[in-house]
Amino acid sequence: MRKNFIASIAFLLASSTAVFAQSAAISDGKVKIGILNDQSGVYADFGGKSSVEAAKMAVEDFGGKVLDMPVEIVDADHQNKPDIASNIARQWYDTEQVDAIMELTTSSVALAVQAIGKEKKKIDIVTGAATTDLTGKACSPYGFHWAYDTxxxxxxxxxxxxxxxxxxxxxxxxxxxxxxxxxxxxxxxxxxxxxxxxxxxxxxxxxxxxxxxxxxxxxxxxxxxxxxxxxxxxxxxxxxxxxxxxxxxxxxxxxxxxxxxxxxxxxxxxxxxxxxxxGYYWNRDDQSREFAKKFFARTGKMPNMVHTGTYSAVLQYLKAIQKAGTDETEAVAKQLHEMPVDDVFGRGGTVGPNGRMIHDMxxxxxxxxxxxxxxxxxxxxxxxxxxxxxxxxxxxxxxxxxx
Known part of the structure; x- marks a missing residue:
């Protein structure tokens, strides 16, 4: 009985250590991704709430967890105003434990938020904005441009x-x-x-x-x-x-x-x-149609490249955390630069040293x-x-x- 008791205690300690190690690898015990875009203005159909649904689809398809820790999607409307977007980004990073911000429709907004991410060493993945400055003169070691550009x-x-x-x-x-x-x-x-x-x-x-x-x-x-x-x-x-x-x-x-x-x-x-x-058309082949059917069931519309690009960005971010064994920014950014992209959007995609994801259009x-x-x-x-x-x-x- 004593041997069994000791073995049980040892097993519990080992299990607790493993859980603690995984928890310690994930800051705040969860991964939190912010989708920041235009939800009420000129670009609301372009990305908007449908991009939020695409992000949630990616989390669900990944299994809802990474390194056994939960993944949460939050979202906000930046109203196409860089000052509003900057305030939201700082609040998310400073007080709400958001690990990465994505979508970022409107180039002026994306540039402002990427500058904040560079300052605070936080990852951003842009799928909604177009300016090449994001991977040019305004590039960041933690900034990535995913869906398309000018x-x-x-x-x-x-x-x-x-x-x-x-x-x-x-x-x-x-x-x-x-x-x-x-x-x-x-x-x-x-x-x-x-x-x-x-x-x-x-x-x-x-x-x-x-x-x-x-x-x-x-x-x-x-x-x-x-x-x-x-x-x-x-x-x-x-x-x-x-x-x-x-x-x-x-x-x-x-x-x-x-x-x-x-x-x-x-x-x-x-x-x-x-x-x-x-960068994507829903009726191009069977793989595109399969994703689009699931998206339509949630949103009542077929996806464009911004929606599908957001799905891809969230999915690749979670894969990078999984491979890095942590959500620490430097480690995840390294994996995002090195890992190939292979999903419904970025088939055979690669990420350049400037953060540009290169894929067919x-x-x-x-x-x-x-x-x-x-x-x-x-x-x-x-x-x-x-x-x-x-x-x-x-x-x-x-x-x-x-x-």
Whole structure:
């Protein structure tokens, strides 16, 4: 009896030690991930609450725990304001034990939060913002850019239209970091391909009346009007361009950041023929359709690249913690840089030393309504753009982390 008692005590001590060791490896006894994005404004459909659901799906598919500790998703609406986002990020990091922040729609917001993460040595993974500065001059050892960026959009949509003869451009540009970056990247690509840019005009975020901007674009005589904006701004510009008869007059609209969510909101009748670039399309193959079916059951919509990219980012973060054996930032960041990405979004993806996740992009064209075979069947896949072509070589990104 004494031997059995001693053996039982030894077993309990060993079990307690193992549990304590795993608990100690996970700060605060759990992993807490914050999804910070626009949930009520111009980009609410682009990411919004659906990105939160995608994050929760990733946690559930991982098993709900990592290193036997629970995983929690929290979320907040930054209202597309860097000051509000910064306050939320600091509160999350300083008092609410949030380990990483993700999604971060709106480039000005993403840049502000990434700077805070760098200061506090916390990981951020951006899936909703586009500026290449995140992995360029503003790069961070703890910052990662996952779903797409302005360079990939310029190579995809801009490159396709120049090849089709759209060699003169005028830009309608959102007046903040994202718009500037998208216009500049596309300008560089158009000029390198032998095209010209005849002018541009900037508009405030959440513009309701595009008439004066569209009239300037129309009078420019440019073959292509590049919409360097996103969300409802792009949808409103397209609707109002139709009222002015711009496309009927022979000019082509280039929606430089337009996703499945915006096409659905605009409707196929108005969107048909538009060329765009995404990092994911739900109806591309069986793996994409399987994920989309689960997502639709939770949200009532099919996912775009921001939603699926958020799923991928959360999943990869949890895999990195598992492999590192801790949620300590330096160890997890090291694994995020080294581990290949292989999931429904980032198939065969790799992460560069500047934090850019390199993966294939897809050049898409909106079908005519008569071509659509089922609800949400909106796109023809025109081409696959290899990741190495879509994204800037890390050595040329301007990131001081790249040696």
């Amino acid at each position: 360079h990939a959009l310029a190579v995809g949509t801009g490159g396709a239209l120049v090849k089709q003869g759209g060699d003169s451009w005028f830009f309608l540009t959102a007046d903040y970091a994202f718009g500037y970056s998208l216009e500049q990247q596309t300008t560089d690509y158009v000029k390198a391909s032998g095209g010209t840019v005849v002018g541009s005009v900037r508009h405030p975020l959440s513009t309701q009346d595009f008439s004066s901007f569209l009239l300037q674009a129309q009078s420019s005589g440019a073959k292509v009007i590049g919409l360097a904006n996103a969300g409802l701004d792009t949808s409103n510009a397209i609707k109002q361009a139709a009222e002015f008869g711009i496309t009927q007059g022979g000019q082509h609209l280039a929606a430089l950041l337009f996703t499945l969510a915006e096409v659905h909101g605009l409707g196929m009748e108005a969107a048909q023929g538009l060329t765009l670039t995404e 897809y050049l898409l064209q909106v079908k005519k309504p008569s071509e659509s075979k089922e609800p949400w069947d909106y796109f023809n896949v025109l081409a696959t753009i290899p990741g190495k072509e879509a994204y800037i070589d890390p050595a040329k990104s301007g990131c001081d982390l790249v040696k």
